[in-house]
Amino acid sequence: MKIHGLQKMTLLDFPGKVACTVFLGGCDFRCPFCHNAGLLDGTAPAVMDDEALLRFLKGRQGLLDGVAITGGEPLLRRDLPVLLRAIRALGFAVKVDTNGNHPAVLEGLLREGLVDYVAMDIKNSPEKYTLTVGLEALDLAPIRESIQLLMDSPIPYEFRTTVVDELHTAQDFEAIGRWITGAKAYFLQPFTDRDSVPFDGFHAPSRENLEKYASIASVYVPYTTIRGL
Numbered sequence: 001m002k003i004h005g006l007q008k009m010t011l012l013d014f015p016g017k018v019a020c021t022v023f024l025g026g027c028d029f030r031c032p033f034c035h036n037a038g039l040l041d042g043t044a045p046a047v048m049d050d051e052a053l054l055r056f057l058k059g060r061q062g063l064l065d066g067v068a069i070t071g072g073e074p075l076l077r078r079d080l081p082v083l084l085r086a087i088r089a090l091g092f093a094v095k096v097d098t099n100g101n102h103p104a105v106l107e108g109l110l111r112e113g114l115v116d117y118v119a120m121d122i123k124n125s126p127e128k129y130t131l132t133v134g135l136e137a138l139d140l141a142p143i144r145e146s147i148q149l150l151m152d153s154p155i156p157y158e159f160r161t162t163v164v165d166e167l168h169t170a171q172d173f174e175a176i177g178r179w180i181t182g183a184k185a186y187f188l189q190p191f192t193d194r195d196s197v198p199f200d201g202f203h204a205p206s207r208e209n210l211e212k213y214a215s216i217a218s219v220y221v222p223y224t225t226i227r228g229l
């Protein structure tokens with residue numbers, strides 16, 4: 001498998017773990033505020049293959065606890081279960097990030113016990129979802145299914161929203177809160193601009209708005225937290 005990036009150590013990407021972060025290419029969404037736009041079409045050059053990654057991990061046994069798999073959208077990769085089995089066989093916990101559009105794959109990973117933590121994006125309220133993921137049309141049924149799978153799962157998970165001033169309002173967080181009522185954890189993280197973001201004109205919300213949005217969502221998800229301020 002092609003690996004498109006490796007951050008050799010992070011204390012931020014996998015809650016409670018000293019981890020590395022592995023980036024896989026390809027995504028079926030086109031969020032206009034994406035930080036990893038260069039990875040979306042899957043044509044970016046690989047930095048290593050899975051064998052090299054596993055060699056790296058063998059050298060980090062006892063130093064790292066976990067591996068965070070992100071993208072792109074990792075669940076698009078058919079050989080993901082093979083990679084996760086190999087990583088877990090080396091004794092590492094696994095976190096997977098997902099855009100929530102692949103519930104059958106997610107269900108398989110959960111059923112086989114291949115993930116220890118899942119972070120799923122909630123891009124926006126249902127009525128603004130398609131706009132926010134940069135597509136002309138989107139069936140929300142897979143998103144709803146992934147939400148339910150995680151809420152029914154015994155493993156730790158989080159829902160999270162990258163909050164963009166131009167895309168989110170208080171009403172959206174009312175709707176999101178209702179959508180994920182009773183979830184274990186919900187994080188709001190402010191958009192940050194980078195050179196890799198494909199479109200200009202997006203801004204972080206004010207601290208005041210972010211706190212207002214978190215307060216609205218916390219009515220439905222008591223563990224709602226702002227991350228990255």
Ligand code: SF4
Nearest residue numbers: 027029031034072099
């Ligand atoms: S789902 Fe994630 S990786 Fe895919 S376009 Fe959106 S922000 Fe980028």
